[in-house]
Amino acid sequence: MALLKLDRVTKRFGGLVAVNEVSLEIEQGELIGIVGPNGSGKTTLYNLISGIYHPDEGRVFFEGRDITDLPPYERAHLGIARTFQISRPFGSATVRENVAVGALFGTLHGQIGVEEAMEVADRYIELVGLTPERDKPAGALTPVEKKLMEIARALAMRPKLLLMDEAMAGMHPKDIDKLVAFLRKVRDEEGIAIVAMVEHIMRAVVGMAERVMVMHQGRKMVDAPTAEALGDQRVVDIYLGRPLEEV
Amino acid sequence: MTRGATKYLPLLPVYLIYLVLFLVAEGMPGMWQLMAMLVFYCAVGQAFNIFLGMTGYVNFGYVAFLALGTYGMALSIYHFHQLPLGVGIVLLGLLLAVVMAVLLALMVGAVALRLGGAYFAIATIGVNEGFRYLIEGTKIWGGSEGIIFSKQLLDTFGREVANKLSTFWADVSVLIIAALAALITLHFIRGKTGYALMALREDEEAAKVMGINVTKYKLIAFVTSAALAGLIGAMAWGLKLTYVFPPEAFDISYTVEGIIIVMLGGAGTLLGPVVGGLLYGLAKYWLTVILPGFQLLIFAPIIIVVVVAFPEGIVGMLRQRLKGTPFEPFVL
Incomplete structure (x- = not known):
C-alpha cells in the first residue's frame, strides 16, 4: 500500500487549472523530487496534499485512508508535514x-x-x-x-511524509550538499518519505531524489527515476533547455 | 528551586500589585473608589488579553459579555430573591453570568471564529449592538428601562449586609476574579494551549499544517475570556451598582478601553494587562480631574505614540530589557 496516493486530482482557480488530473503514489521512505517551472502547479499540489486546498476532482489517500475531506491539522496528526517556500517561522x-x-x-x-x-x-x-x-x-x-x-x-x-517547498533556494552549494546528506540520513534512520520541490537547483535534485516528477502546466509530464526523468527529451526541451550534463 | 515553583514566579509581581491596591484602598481614606476602578481596568485587561492578546483577534463585541454578566446578576437577584438562598443568590448570579456569557461566546465563536481576523472583527461589532436592540426591542429583561434590583437586595439581606455587598464585596470579588484571570493566563501561556495560540497568532496557515486545530483553540480562548468578562460584569457592574441599563451596559467604549489597556501593557503577556490597566486607569482619572471632557482627546495621541514606540507594549519591551538578568523569571 502506498503511503500517499493522489487519484486524478484537479484544482481550478476560476478558469485556470492549476493542477490537472495528477495521479501520484509515494511509498514509505522514498526520496522524491518534484521539479517544474514557476506556475506549473507544484505549490498547489502541496496545498492539496497538506489540506490547505480541497481538490475540485479526485481523491487523496494516506496509508490507504481517504483523507480528501480531512482538515490540515488532522492530516498533520496522521503524519504529513511540510515546509514553506518562503519560511514561515513563528x-x-x-x-x-x-x-x-x-x-x-x-x-x-x-x-x-x-x-x-x-x-x-x-x-x-x-x-x-x-x-x-x-x-x-x-x-x-x-x-x-x-x-x-x-x-x-x-x-x-x-511525520511519515515530509513535503519541502523550495527548501534549498538561496543556499550556498556547500550547504545544499550538507542538507541533502542530512535529509538522506533522516530518511535512512526514521524511514520518512521526503518530497522536495525544486524550481531551479538541479544540484539538489540530482543529489537527493531517487525519483523525479516533472510538472508542466498543471500536469504530470514525467515520473521516473531521476536520471531517466531529467534525461527525457521533453523535460530537456521544455524545462532544462539543454541536457543535464551541460547545466 | 524546582521547576514547578519557578513556573509560578511571574505571578508574584501581579499579585504584589493587587495586594498594594487592596492595602491602599483599605488603609487610605477616600481611595477605595479609585482603587476599585484600577482593579476593574486590570481585570478587564486580563480577561480581554486571554482572547485579544493571545490570539491576535480583535473582538469589538467584547462589552456584550460584561453586559450579559451584569444581566446574569440582575436577573438572579431580581427574580429569585425570595428563594431561601442567602448569599447563595449572589453565587447563583455569578453562575448565571458565566453561563450566559459562555453561551453567547459559543454561539458567536462557532460561526465567527471560522473567519479571518478582519472579518471576525467586523462580525463582532454587530453582536454588541444587536444584543442591545434585541433586549430593548423585545422588552425582555426590562427592555430599555433595564433592571433595578436595589430593593430586592435590601429585602433579602437587610440594609447593612446589602451595603457591604455592594460597596465592599463587589469590588473585592473583582480583585479575586483578576487574580484568577492571571492564574489562567499563566496556565495558558506555559501550557499546550499557549503554544497553539502563539502559533496561530503568528501564522494561522502554518499553525494548521502543523497539526493545530485553530478553531478549537481560538474558541477555548474566546470562551474563557467571555466567562471572565461575565464574572467581572456581574460584580463590578451588577452587584456594585444594583442596576443594569442597556445603553450603559452595552457601551462600546469599554471594548475600546480594553483594547487600549492590552496594547499599552503588552498583548499576550501576563503582566501587561495589569500594567496597562493601572496606567490607563490612573491617566483617565487624572485627566478627568484636570481637564474634564478632554480626556479622550489627550489620550488618543498618547496611545498612538506608545503603540508606535513600543509595538510589543510596555511589558513586551521590559521583557526584552530584562533578558539575562535575575528579574527575567518574574516578568512574563
Missing part, C-alpha cells in the same frame, strides 16, 4: 518554542507534554545544527537558518 517565539510546536501537535499530539516536547525540539535543533541559535527569536534568524529551523520543526512532528 517570529516572536524562540527557535526552541517553534520546534516544540511541531513536537506538541504532530503525530505525537496528545501523547507528550510541553517539557517532553522541549526535549524532542532540542534533539532536532541539534540535528540541523542550530543549537547555538536555540533561544533566539526565530524572526531574527538568517534566511538559511530559518529554512533549517522549519525543517527541524517539521521533523519534530515525527
Whole structure:
C-alpha cells in the first residue's frame, strides 16, 4: 500500500487549472523530487496534499485512508508535514518554542507534554545544527537558518511524509550538499518519505531524489527515476533547455 | 528551586500589585473608589488579553459579555430573591453570568471564529449592538428601562449586609476574579494551549499544517475570556451598582478601553494587562480631574505614540530589557 496516493486530482482557480488530473503514489521512505517551472502547479499540489486546498476532482489517500475531506491539522496528526517556500517561522517565539510546536501537535499530539516536547525540539535543533541559535527569536534568524529551523520543526512532528517547498533556494552549494546528506540520513534512520520541490537547483535534485516528477502546466509530464526523468527529451526541451550534463 | 515553583514566579509581581491596591484602598481614606476602578481596568485587561492578546483577534463585541454578566446578576437577584438562598443568590448570579456569557461566546465563536481576523472583527461589532436592540426591542429583561434590583437586595439581606455587598464585596470579588484571570493566563501561556495560540497568532496557515486545530483553540480562548468578562460584569457592574441599563451596559467604549489597556501593557503577556490597566486607569482619572471632557482627546495621541514606540507594549519591551538578568523569571 502506498503511503500517499493522489487519484486524478484537479484544482481550478476560476478558469485556470492549476493542477490537472495528477495521479501520484509515494511509498514509505522514498526520496522524491518534484521539479517544474514557476506556475506549473507544484505549490498547489502541496496545498492539496497538506489540506490547505480541497481538490475540485479526485481523491487523496494516506496509508490507504481517504483523507480528501480531512482538515490540515488532522492530516498533520496522521503524519504529513511540510515546509514553506518562503519560511514561515513563528517570529516572536524562540527557535526552541517553534520546534516544540511541531513536537506538541504532530503525530505525537496528545501523547507528550510541553517539557517532553522541549526535549524532542532540542534533539532536532541539534540535528540541523542550530543549537547555538536555540533561544533566539526565530524572526531574527538568517534566511538559511530559518529554512533549517522549519525543517527541524517539521521533523519534530515525527511525520511519515515530509513535503519541502523550495527548501534549498538561496543556499550556498556547500550547504545544499550538507542538507541533502542530512535529509538522506533522516530518511535512512526514521524511514520518512521526503518530497522536495525544486524550481531551479538541479544540484539538489540530482543529489537527493531517487525519483523525479516533472510538472508542466498543471500536469504530470514525467515520473521516473531521476536520471531517466531529467534525461527525457521533453523535460530537456521544455524545462532544462539543454541536457543535464551541460547545466 | 524546582521547576514547578519557578513556573509560578511571574505571578508574584501581579499579585504584589493587587495586594498594594487592596492595602491602599483599605488603609487610605477616600481611595477605595479609585482603587476599585484600577482593579476593574486590570481585570478587564486580563480577561480581554486571554482572547485579544493571545490570539491576535480583535473582538469589538467584547462589552456584550460584561453586559450579559451584569444581566446574569440582575436577573438572579431580581427574580429569585425570595428563594431561601442567602448569599447563595449572589453565587447563583455569578453562575448565571458565566453561563450566559459562555453561551453567547459559543454561539458567536462557532460561526465567527471560522473567519479571518478582519472579518471576525467586523462580525463582532454587530453582536454588541444587536444584543442591545434585541433586549430593548423585545422588552425582555426590562427592555430599555433595564433592571433595578436595589430593593430586592435590601429585602433579602437587610440594609447593612446589602451595603457591604455592594460597596465592599463587589469590588473585592473583582480583585479575586483578576487574580484568577492571571492564574489562567499563566496556565495558558506555559501550557499546550499557549503554544497553539502563539502559533496561530503568528501564522494561522502554518499553525494548521502543523497539526493545530485553530478553531478549537481560538474558541477555548474566546470562551474563557467571555466567562471572565461575565464574572467581572456581574460584580463590578451588577452587584456594585444594583442596576443594569442597556445603553450603559452595552457601551462600546469599554471594548475600546480594553483594547487600549492590552496594547499599552503588552498583548499576550501576563503582566501587561495589569500594567496597562493601572496606567490607563490612573491617566483617565487624572485627566478627568484636570481637564474634564478632554480626556479622550489627550489620550488618543498618547496611545498612538506608545503603540508606535513600543509595538510589543510596555511589558513586551521590559521583557526584552530584562533578558539575562535575575528579574527575567518574574516578568512574563
